[in-house]
């Protein structure tokens with residue numbers, strides 16, 4: 267039995283702590299909230315979801331769907347609590363965020379092998395522990411950020427993400443909105459849609475382009491993750507770019523007229539009680555009065571009240587290929603691991619998955635003296651491949667994609683190929699679970 271110090275009880279830290287505790291190890295889990303918070307967290311709950319409430323696709327023919335299925339097979343706490351807090355969202359896996367993080371917090375509190383300590387950690391000192399896991403996420407506090415930079419040799423990286431606004435259901439004009447999931451997938455009442463004609467759309471794009479934005483801090487440069495661009499950034503790439511992105515009207519024909527709108531804003535339920543809606547894909551850096559002005563131009567949202575405004579934030583990650591092995595151990599010290607988004611994976615599911623992987627590797631190391639990365643044809647193993655084997659000069663955070671998963675199938679039609687790849691990956695995971 268080993269003792270493990272984990273810094274950060276977000277998605278990765280909680281997943282890692284729980285998996286280690288269930289294997290009989292003793293864990294001291296440090297979380298700075300509520301003593302000190304980040305720019306994006308609002309509660310003291312562990313594993314708080316800071317933006318969207320979605321764990322994305324469920325289908326195993328989608329790489330993130332496969333990753334979730336693999337995680338479920340190796341006993342993921344995040345997937346179990348997510349299933350318990352699931353809300354309808356078409357073929358996406360979305361959760362009631364409060365129920366979800368409360369369930370994770372309870373599970374950690376009830377685990378006798380975990381001692382949870384609230385307060386900021388500012389050094390990478392392992393103390394008496396056998397292993398140290400740094401799982402402090404994209405919003406790692408400044409003193410620890412500097413300690414990490416020092417430990418790794420001063421090439422920490424950063425870029426910006428932006429949060430989508432949430433509006434209250436009772437402020438919406440439902441006569442101007444309609445319920446529909448894209449292509450009719452899932453339940454009819456999973457998404458509310460605000461349709462725009464060409465004139466409305468062009469006026470909306472013009473308003474986005476002229477809106478005043480939060481300026482980046484001097485010490486940060488604005489580098490965006492392509493999968494999570496602010497809506498005004500997408501709009502700046504061409505008049506139709508939004509219509510081919512988050513405002514895509516395809517599959518959202520009006521249920522009564524069957525007409526396809528020029529563009530559509532989708533609103534997804536935030537909670538089981540249907541009190542709040544998230545504007546899908548509407549991450550934004552607009553200043554707050556500008557958000558009120560521009561978002562209220564959307565049909566049905568003229569009187570929208572905001573439960574949360576969009577915002578911008580720093581996203582810290584380290585240069586994985588330069589500093590990490592495929593087991594997420596640092597090259598500098600095999601007893602120091604990084605887990606979660608800070609390793610350069612992107613997304614709730616991927617961050618949690620790395621927590622689960624690190625628990626597995628620490629357990630293996632403690633028992634046998636060595637840790638072996640999972641095969642790269644599994645979605646879990648592919649995350650280690652991305653972190654350790656990408657080009658260090660072009661390293662950028664990444665969601666799990668089929669491009670990262672080793673191809674053991676060869677040429678085949680796309681869907682058939684994905685099905686066979688998923689079957690091979692799940693069969694491997696089942697053997698080692």
Ligand SMILES: Cc1cc2nc3c(=O)[nH]c(=O)nc-3n(C[C@H](O)[C@H](O)[C@H](O)COP(=O)(O)OP(=O)(O)OC[C@H]3O[C@@H](n4cnc5c(N)ncnc54)[C@H](O)[C@@H]3O)c2cc1C
Nearest residue numbers: 274276277278298317318387402403407606607613614617
């Ligand atoms: C604003 C924002 C929006 C995002 N939106 C999405 C989204 O919509 N969908 C998606 O899939 N992904 C999103 N992400 C990316 C990512 O999936 C999440 O950040 C995810 O929570 C990462 O998990 P994690 O465990 O690595 O970090 P976190 O969940 O952030 O957990 C890190 C924990 O460490 C704590 N901590 C930090 N520093 C210290 C310290 N010095 N001492 C002690 N504790 C510390 C923090 O309080 C936090 O609880 C978003 C990220 C950000 C920042």
